[in-house]
Amino acid sequence: MKTYIQLLLLFIIAQLVSCEDVVDVEVQNGPTRLVVEASINWEKGTSGNVQTIKLRSSTPFFNTASNPVTGATVVVINNANDETYNFVDQNNGEYRTTTFEPVLGQSYSLQIIHDGDVYSATETMTSVADITEVFQDTEDGFEDDVLEVHIAFTDPIEMGNNYLFRFQREGDLLPDLEVAEDEFVNGNAIDWWYEIEEDEDNNILPFAPGDIVAIEMFGISKDYYNYINILIEQLGGVGLFEATPVAVRGNCINETNPENYPFGYFRLTEVVRTSYTFVEE
Template identity: 30%
Template sequence: MKCKAIIMLLGVWIFISCEDVIDVNLPEQETRLVVNGLLRVDIDQEFVNVEISMMETSNFFEDNQPTQVESAAIIYGIPDEFGEIPEPVFSNLAEREPGSGVYVPDPNFTSDQRIRTADVGPGVSFFLQITYNDRSYFARTEYASTVPINGLLQGDNTLFDEDETEVIVSFTDVPDQENYYVFDFGFGEFLALDDQFIDGQAFQFSYFYDSNLEPGQEINISILGATQDFYNYMDLLVEQTDNNGGVFQTPIATARGNVFDITDLDNIDVFDNVGQPELFALGYFAVVQEFTQSLIIE
């Protein structure tokens, strides 16, 4: 038995020592602009917290890196029956710190470029215009309101693992209209929910954290409003990322957002590049109302 074991170990050592290092040549992919443009509106604040992250895709083994754009601006207002905004308001953006890739209302502009919360409400449309590497990008979204969280409770149940922590969330849906919600549970964990089966009802559900939360730890949970398109986008991202690493860290290439390359388009009314499907940025631009509650883990 001992001789056989020694022979087996010797064979394993020879196998390992003879291993060759194999270089895998991954296909070169053209870099893309990545836009993290989720603007959360707190109606108790005077101004909307505008922070839009611009990144550039990198190779397979590296995280996306901050990048700089030539120009960026938000235009907003209430559109008329033709979808045009008769009295548009502009918010010109500038990089907050050199090299950060984070764009905020330009503090050095001749007038205040911040967006007042009082100017944001149902029916208001927002447009994001970006110039990057001599190409023009455009995104359009509508403001999405939401309802507050009624309550947060810590439960005792588990789903798959005894180390999970159950949090019970309750809210009341607005009746007689299609509503979409995105819940932000922190730690890069999101849940997209619609009201197809809960229209106008008080609703309660459980969410299970698979990470080890410590007693006394405070967690923040937010409910965000969502348009149907934003709901579909987040639902797809959550499914593809499986809540691993955060859905906004490295957007999946197959999850097309609403930021389109319009450089070569001759019809501004058709901005989604249906004739050039390979030209698009990653990420999403959305303006949503947010309510947040905190919970102390016991």
């Protein structure tokens, strides 16, 4: 009887294993589009004359290869005086100029000619406040006794200032991005803090003494704030009750064929950069 039961269990297990089917999920690929990385960043205290714009073509979701676009014509125009800055093809997807002249509050236009299509965008060079202090603490974060870095600055008195923060700990593969607006803090001193939450599954540890974090604070337009805020939310992943990530349209358009619109954004920002090394408390 015992032998019969054992054989019956083996038969049931074999049937369960054999019933597992491999399901191939076909992921539909959208049309290939031009991807524009046109961030004109003017670091305070520099001339800002050297600028780079990157072009590539989009790839399928599971394809990690980069497809640089070469052979395009890329120019940026100062809309006040029609001064034109030619970005020279570096034959690797990068287009560079060494003669750019940034002017705060000035409107600029981007024009790209590629594969018979004309792409364009317009944006204004946006200023940023000065960082007055960088320090560490453990009082304001989500976790007690976890180190956080603080950035102190004073928001300008005029309404409508928007900020992009970029934090990257030395040795980490990717940076973290955060955005802020001055709707409720206009004209006030601001203490912006950032911490890293522990994630054992992905081997992510909080800040520790000796860690060095690079910090960038950009002044950005309201339109770019809205754009990058959506992207940051989508970078957080898709949970059970969250919306499925979708392609986010930037400010670049295809004048020749509007349906073949590009991805990416043309932005002009002033930026302050600093770093902080954590110490034992």
